Amino acid sequence: MEVDREDGRSQNQLRPLACSRNILHRAHGSASWSQGDTKVLAAVYGPKAGTKKNENPEKACIEVIWKPKTGQIGKPEKEYEMILKRTLESVCILTVNPNTTTSIIVQVVNDDGALLPSAINAACMALVDAGIPMKHLAVAICCCVAKSGYVILDPTKLEEQKMKAFAYLVFPNSVHSVLPEGSLRVEGEPIENGIITSVTHVDDYFYCLERGRAASVKLSDFLRRNLQQQSTDSSKAG
Amino acid sequence: MENKQSSSPASFVDSTVVPGDVVLDLSSMTSQTIKLGGGLRQDCDAISAMKAGTLRFSKPNKYWIESSQKRYVPCVEDTILGIVVDSKADNFLIDIKGPAMGFLPVLAFEGGTRRNIPKFEVGTLLYLRVVKANFGMNPELSCTDASGKAAEFGPLKDGYMFETSTGLSRKLLSSPTCPVLEALGKKLSFEIAVGLNGRVWVNAASPDTIVVVANAIMNSESLSGAQQIIMVDHLLKNIQ
Numbered sequence: 281m282e283v284d285r286e287d288g289r290s291q292n293q294l295r296p297l298a299c300s301r302n303i304l305h306r307a308h309g310s311a312s313w314s315q316g317d318t319k320v321l322a323a324v325y326g327p328k329a330g331t332k333k334n335e336n337p338e339k340a341c342i343e344v345i346w347k348p349k350t351g352q353i354g355k356p357e358k359e360y361e362m363i364l365k366r367t368l369e370s371v372c373i374l375t376v377n378p379n380t381t382t383s384i385i386v387q388v389v390n391d392d393g394a395l396l397p398s399a400i401n402a403a404c405m406a407l408v409d410a411g412i413p414m415k416h417l418a419v420a421i422c423c424c425v426a427k428s429g430y431v432i433l434d435p436t437k438l439e440e441q442k443m444k445a446f447a448y449l450v451f452p453n454s455v456h457s458v459l460p461e462g463s464l465r466v467e468g469e470p471i472e473n474g475i476i477t478s479v480t481h482v483d484d485y486f487y488c489l490e491r492g493r494a495a496s497v498k499l500s501d502f503l504r505r506n507l508q509q510q511s512t513d514s515s516k517a518g
Numbered sequence: 519m520e521n522k523q524s525s526s527p528a529s530f531v532d533s534t535v536v537p538g539d540v541v542l543d544l545s546s547m548t549s550q551t552i553k554l555g556g557g558l559r560q561d562c563d564a565i566s567a568m569k570a571g572t573l574r575f576s577k578p579n580k581y582w583i584e585s586s587q588k589r590y591v592p593c594v595e596d597t598i599l600g601i602v603v604d605s606k607a608d609n610f611l612i613d614i615k616g617p618a619m620g621f622l623p624v625l626a627f628e629g630g631t632r633r634n635i636p637k638f639e640v641g642t643l644l645y646l647r648v649v650k651a652n653f654g655m656n657p658e659l660s661c662t663d664a665s666g667k668a669a670e671f672g673p674l675k676d677g678y679m680f681e682t683s684t685g686l687s688r689k690l691l692s693s694p695t696c697p698v699l700e701a702l703g704k705k706l707s708f709e710i711a712v713g714l715n716g717r718v719w720v721n722a723a724s725p726d727t728i729v730v731v732a733n734a735i736m737n738s739e740s741l742s743g744a745q746q747i748i749m750v751d752h753l754l755k756n757i758q
Contacts, residue, residue, distance in 0.1 A: 308588045327589070327617040373559070373568060378654050380617045408537065411587035413559070413568035416538030455538045455566075456530075507570045508534040 286438065287316075292491060294421075294434045294498065299401075299506050301409040309410020313402035315434060317392035322402035324410040326382030339374040341381045346399075349388045360386075360396060367400055367420075367450055373413045382412055393436040394422035396448050401499075408507065417453035417503055419496045422446060423488040431487055433495050447485065449492040453500040531575040535567040535583065542581065555582025556591060586685020590615045590715035592651035597671075599679065599713030600659065602642045610638060612646065615681075615715045618656045622646065626660040628668040636673075643674045643719060645711050674711055677721030678728050684716045686739045698738040701750035702731055730757060 289295070295316030304310035307323035314320070327340060335341040344361045346353070364386065372382075384406065386399050397420035404418045424435045424443040432439065440446060530541045541558070542565035554560065557569040558581060567573070571585025590598070592614065600612035600620055609621040622644070624635050638644070650658040663669040690696050690712045695703075702708070708722035708731050718735060722728045734753055738746045 329618050376568070377617045408570045411569050411585060411589060411591075413557075414537040415566075415568075417536060453536065453538060455540060456535070504536050507536055 285432065287436065291430065291432050292495060294495060295436075297499070297502050299405055299503075301405055301506075301510055307406075307410075309406045309408070309412070311402050311405035311409055312389075313398050313405060314390075315394055315398050316436065317390055318394055318398050319389040320395070320398045320402040321387040321389055322399070322406035323385045323387075324382060324403075324406045324412065325385075326410070327377045327380035327412070328382075329380060331379055331381055337379045340372070340377045340379075342368050342372065342374075343381055343383045344368070344403075345383065345385045347385065347387045349391060360399065363396065364399060364403060367418060368403060368407065371404065371414055371416065371418045371452075372407065373415055376413045382407075382410075391437065393438075393440045394434050396420070397422045397450075400448075400450055401503075405503070405506075415452075416455065417500070418450050419453050419499045419503065420448060420450045421492045421495050421499065422448050423492050425484045425488065429484070431484065431491055433491060445484070447488045447492075449489065449496075451493060451496040453503060454497055530573050531581075532572060534571070535573050536570050537567055539567045540564045541567055541573055550579060552579045552581060555580060556593075557583025557585065584685075586683045586688075588615075588681075588683055588716060589617070590684055592616050592618075592620070592648055592657040592715075594648055594651050596648045596714045598646055598648060598659075598715040599674075599711060599717035599719060600644050600646050600715075602638045602640055602644065604640065605638065612644065612659060614646075614657065614659075615717070616657065620646070620648075620657045620659045622659045622661065626662060627672070628662050628666060638673065643679055645671050645674055645713070645719075647671060674719050674721075677709070677719050678732060679717055679719045680732050680736065682716050682718055682736065683739065684714065686735070687712050687714050687716055687718065690718070690735065696738075697743040697746040698734055698750060701747045702734055702754075705754050706731065726757060730754070 298314045299311060301311045303312055304323050307325060309324035310322065312319065312321045331337050331341040342365055344364045346357045346360045348357055368384065384403050386403060388395065400418055400420035407414060408417065422434055424432050424440060424446040427444045435443065535541055544563045544565065554565065557567060557571060558565050559568050567583055569583050569585050571583040573581065574584050575581050598614055600614045602610050603613050603619065604611040609623055612620040612622050614620045627636060644661065646659040646661060647663065648657055649660045661668065661671040690699060706722065706727050708720055708727055711719040720728050720731045722731065730753055734750050737749055741749060
């Protein structure tokens with residue numbers, strides 16, 4: 281089904297991605313992530329000694345602070361913080377630095393649709409920049425389902441407002457491995473689900489999932505190239 | 519989704535890896551003992567990367583991931599620069615830019631006894647050696663070398679301390695001497711202490727020398743050897 285999107289993209293096409301790491305001088309890790317016009321800045325401080333009162337001291341604790349572009353902090357920001365915290369807790373290896381807190385501050389610079397997935401991507405790159413041990417990278421995509429049933433990826437704000445439902449999906453990145461292919465497949469390549477916001481039909485959800493997975497491969501490659509490029513820049517020295 | 523790589527472990531050595539990449543397959547290396555350094559973790563038979571960086575291998579059997587961060591992961595026998603944060607009955611609490619505070623026992627000085635415990639103010643900069651760095655415990659530090667001699671450890675007076683990344687600290691301490699330090703040493707006279715935790719202390723007779731040395735080191739992080747020498751020449755031309 282051919283769909284006309286306002287900016288001329290096809291159904292499965294993502295907006296241009298840009299990512300830079302180590303942009304903030306004082307933060308221990310930082311990254312800026314933009315998908316088209318949506319831009320998010322993430323900063324990581326830590327690990328620092330001590331955990332909060334209700335947290336398990338045998339694990340590292342992750343604390344997220346979401347700063348909106350304008351306005352006061354209210355319930356939507358608290359919800360984003362909670363979603364980010366749970367996603368990042370499942371991506372980081374929490375047993376390496378017990379009894380420590382890592383703080384992640386996310387600042388929205390511009391919101392043009394797919395804000396939460398951009399924030400998850402930015403936070404993940406900032407954690408890599410800070411050297412926090414992780415099991416794998418998190419790759420986040422936004423899928424929308426329209427009233428007529430077609431699914432599009434990476435919507436802009438206008439497209440989001442017209443949709444019937446949208447789903448944010450987070451996947452582990454595709455790994456390069458020395459193991460023979462068969463052994464990784466057996467695990468079934470576990471999928472992490474971010475949050476599903478009001479998907480109305482089960483069929484639609486699985487369709488979104490397929491599309492999202494395919495797009496996550498492209499995002500994974502982009503992340504890998506970005507990390508290789510920046511590491512070769514700094515390794516030229518000395 | 520996964521790219522098939524050749525099954526020899528040499529295929530990832532010296533290339534950039536991303537968290538999650540499986541870099542070694544133990545089932546194909548049954549009769550060897552290998553040592554894993556920082557950044558790698560073991561998942562049954564697969565060794566996977568926890569950090570992004572370059573995989574390095576040193577004969578006969580050591581693998582580790584080299585990366586440069588602003589925070590420090592304490593390792594035994596590292597020499598670091600710590601700042602006194604508090605003093606307790608038995609230990610000084612030292613900030614070493616790591617996940618936990620370091621403990622410096624009050625007696626860990628040459629000829630240290632209960633009667634001549636040094637009095638360090640909060641904020642004193644110390645050149646220290648890491649004695650113990652166990653999982654889950656605060657690292658233990660010392661102001662003596664392994665045989666009990668003072669050997670340059672202890673408080674650093676005067677001078678200027680600035681923070682860098684751990685990667686730059688390692689380059690400054692590498693042998694042969696880092697090009698930046700050699701080029702600076704030919705024209706200026708200064709004293710320098712490099713901590714592997716990303717802190718560098720510089721002292722010289724005049725403040726402008728200190729500032730030039732500090733700026734040269736901070737600028738040299740992403741430059742190659744030849745570029746570093748050019749940069750130092752440029753800086754020195756401007757002040758003389």
